[in-house]
Amino acid sequence: xxxxxxxxxxxxxxxxxxxxxxxxxxxxxxxxxxQIIPIIxxxxxxxxxxxxxxxxxxxxxxxxxxxxxxxxxxxxxxFQKIYFLWRPYLRDVKDDHVLEVAxxxxxxxxxxxxLKDFSGIDKFNIQAISPGQFLEVIK
Numbered sequence: 001x002x003x004x005x006x007x008x009x010x011x012x013x014x015x016x017x018x019x020x021x022x023x024x025x026x027x028x029x030x031x032x033x034x035q036i037i038p039i040i041x042x043x044x045x046x047x048x049x050x051x052x053x054x055x056x057x058x059x060x061x062x063x064x065x066x067x068x069x070x071x072x073x074x075x076x077x078x079f080q081k082i083y084f085l086w087r088p089y090l091r092d093v094k095d096d097h098v099l100e101v102a103x104x105x106x107x108x109x110x111x112x113x114x115l116k117d118f119s120g121i122d123k124f125n126i127q128a129i130s131p132g133q134f135l136e137v138i139k
Contacts, residue, residue, distance in 0.1 A: 004138060005037045005078065007044075007102045009095075009112035010051050012131055017052070017059050017069070023131035027111065031076055036138075039105040040077045043097040048073065080105040090117060102126045109134065 008027070016024035030036040040048075052059065052066045061069070082100050090096050095117050102110050103124055110118060110128045118128035129137065 003037055004035065005039055005105070005107045005109075006134070007040075007098055007105070007107050007110045008038045009098055009110060009114065010044075010047050011113040012111050013048055013073075014051055014055065014059075015113060015131070017061070023135050024113075026135060027131050032072070034076070038073065038077045039080050039101055039107050040073065041080050041082055041097065041101045041104075043082070044101055045070065045074065047097070078105070090120070099124070099126070 006027075008031075012024045012027060014024075015022060016026075016028040019025060027036065031038055049066070049070055052061070052069065053063070056063070056066060059066075080101050082097075082104050088096060090099060095114070098110060098112075099118070099121055102108070102121075103126070108126050110121070110126060111131055111134045112118060112128050113130060115128050115130060121128060
């Protein structure tokens with residue numbers, strides 16, 4: 001099987017940790033099994049950390065558990081340095097760094113729950129798809 005790489009938006013990480021029932025959780029399982037390789041940058045990792053710590057009570061996780069999750073994400077991911085910024089490009093400028101990771105790494109899939117925030121990225125030969133759509137694509 002070819003290596004499947006994605007850029008995972010923070011919304012997918014949060015949803016996958018929040019509920020064990022949905023497609024986001026299945027994606028986290030596939031990452032843990034090594035079937036999917038997430039691509040991360042320093043900025044994206046800091047966003048993951050910020051959101052998980054702000055929503056710690058919703059996730060019912062301790063600080064230590066969040067640190068373990070982040071450590072595991074780092075261990076299971078490929079790190080991508082960003083040398084060129086494409087800002088501002090997206091409707092929500094807070095998502096530009098997610099697009100930049102995909103462009104810099106050559107990854108053509110961003111998995112997100114916020115599809116409308118990534119409109120127009122087909123110009124870069126990148127598609128934003130929901131976790132459910134992504135699972136259908138890789139079957």
